[in-house]
Amino acid sequence: MAVQVDGTVAAGWERVREEFEAFAAAEAVSPEAQLAVHHRGRRVVDLWAGEDTTADTLTGVYSITKGAAHLVVALLVQDGVLDLERPVSEYWPEFTGHGKERLTLRQLVSHQSGLINTPEGFTLDEIADDALIAARLAGAKPYWEPGTAYGYHAFVIGALTGEVVRRATGKTLAEVYEERIRAPYGLDLYIGLPAELEPRWKPVLPQVPTAEGLAALAGGPLPPELMETAFNWHVKPPMDLVAYANDPRVKSRGPASAGGVGTARGVAGMYAAAIGELAGRPALLKPETAAEVARLHTPGDDRVTPEKDHFGLGFERQPLVGPQAFGHCGAAGGLGFADPVTEVAYGYTRRRFGFPGGPAPENGPLTAAVMAAARAAVQG
Template sequence: MRQEISVHGTVAEGFEAVREEFAAFVASEQSDYEGQLCAYVHGRRVVDLWAGEGADADSLYGVFSSTKGAAHLVVALLVQDGTLELDRKVTYYWPEFAAEGKGALTLRDLLAHRAGLIGTDTGFTLAELADDRAMAERLADQRPFWRPGTAFGCHALVLGALTGEVVRRATGRTLQEVYEERIRAPYGLDLHLGLPARSDHRYRGVRPMRPTPVQRAALDALPSGPHTLTSIALNGHTADPTDLANLPNEPLIRAKGPASFGAVASARGLAGMYAAMISEVDGQAPLLKQDTVAEFGQPHSVGYDLVARAHRSYGLGFQATSDTWYPFLGAGTIGHSGASGSQSFADPHTGLTYAYTRRTCAHPLGPAPENARLAEVLHKATLAS
């Protein structure tokens, strides 16, 4: 007999439909489901739900590319400060990057996945994947896989290493250090780019994907050859191909928090970060000015993604969420999904910020399908509140 999964947590008045939708979804899942859903409106937490045996609001999950939202909030802050300039060449900060015809690339194009530098010819070891500086050193010498600036494709495992090296050259500090000092610590966010050993017991290891028939078909449709752009971007072309779903389960990845995919977080942490980005939270002014949010959320690369082999829309380090995933959201919605099925975003028009985490991988190269309905119900409740 199938064991019923209980939904825990709270919703604010007017958001009861979100709990009902989450409970209906959870009831349809297998008995080992674990997940969290959290949302803020104008800096006030309105949804805080979780489900699954052993899970609670403080459980931490691998969020894969949702990491890029935290990483590129750092970059946005540094641009806002004047420390970085979007239209300067990357080589202004990082001269060695000029090798193999990359010298004309700007920071703006790098952030928009236009560098063509999705990996290396021979791939990375696990130790290199955990170390952004080691990846950046290898990538500086790598010839791009398309002419920089002429096309785009998801730099899935390396974007944070590339932009992180620019941050390090400009500030003398790692992206992870700046994130900890300016974002995580001041707000007490459970969103870690480098999980402290004292908190490692709270991590809930990623379980293997058990795809539905529709998801299985999507997986089977991905290019399977060892030297496709997709395989190179996911480090699948090496003698020991990377098991993408297992990356957060590696202690070295959790400890170092690589800025493309290595964050460990709760939904509270993800949603709280986006709330702090666009809204006043606990008396603290928004981290970003409206103009900065608009600049980073504005679509820069729109169309056919050479790596994902699908339509995608990217801002600067973030996905343009309303174009790529959820057209009911306001233009300029800024966020990032993760390969585990996680999703997170901020809609500056409504003040809504959203985060969803789950333990079992649900979908290849993007958010789990349930996010669409959960986000839509939440958006409707926000408009009505």
């Protein structure tokens, strides 16, 4: 299929465009995708592909939002406002029972609380409301003893960590993100889309299963038994991920687990600001903080997703990039990450939901081309 690819790449980054064009041409339908890359604070890749997507098109980015949420937590830890070794219950007294009172903030942020959902689940209106989620989970029974295992808290981790932020600062996580990160850099990555930006928003589009995708899914391992619960698929009817991202309540409220709206430029810009100078401002994270968020916090198997050694401090580790890289994917296929070693920041979004979900396969060759170009630039 011929898909229009627009945008620019800097000299030395041409291979990235070639990979982007190759995957776009191979898609059965237009991916409606964006790719932006910063190197040493300079945007070196700025591409988009599709019939109804430009560089400025805003759309739901799903769990890429977790990167923004956990960057807020990292900043507050760096400032001394939050203490990772302090029990969550000392910030949030209602967070108690079933061993939760012993859970530290470090364990909570790294998906160890066991509070992946409730047996009755959440309606779409409820799962768009972080305050409601936090209140409901505060006294709930975890799905495993807190701190003894870990598993992806797909739609609730932002509500849990966000409640700690609110108790410690008097502000919501979204307010801190806006003040400390989004507004100073003018980032097109929002936790709660402002009404005046609605004309730039385009919906996430349903996935189109491919023969290759179905074969890979059929031949892969069965998902862990708790995955259905964590993704709110145990309710009737099961949660529709496309409907979730496109729901006006999700867009406007911005649940911090997966309700963000943005562009690839916004994602890459956030990660560039995290690790280096951007727009005349110093890096948000000190080198030691960046190293701590990237460090493995969860060895072994994730009890919710088929992942191993999954998380640093809230961020997903990026083994294909390097041991000091950190970031987060999004369900439609997007990905954002930063690598302090090569000084690369990567942002990829797609409006056409990839199959079967999670970081889309094209991120592999795109990332490889990006890292090769970055290393060549350093050597040159």
